[in-house]
Amino acid sequence: MSMAGILLSAVVAVGALAIGIALQDWRPRPRRSDRTGRACPDCGDLRIRAVGPGNRLNGMLECRACRCVWSQNAAGG
Template structure:
């Protein structure tokens, strides 16, 4: 190989390395997943939860659609 060929190979290798590092830093960071324990029924563990709407005394509480357990989302441990 000639000196120009070696120099061209080195430039291409350095360029590929620089592009690889730039793309590595460019990737978006993964978003943290929401905690599933906040949205599970404390009684049966089901994920089918709905918020009780306005119009009754349970406004703002969560209700399990499987076992109909109702609890406050702000309560400790549940």
């Protein structure tokens, strides 16, 4: 391979890397990463649900992994 071919390959590789980095910054964050304050305070799991109406825990959050229940207001959300 000639010196020009090696140089062209290097320029294309650096350009592709720069475009990849630019697109990574431009793309919106995934929805799961925007769940600040929505992790279980006990085990840290993100699989939580809001407790429905019909009992005294209405509106509180419940972890599906460890069954911990907490108030949304106390979690900062």
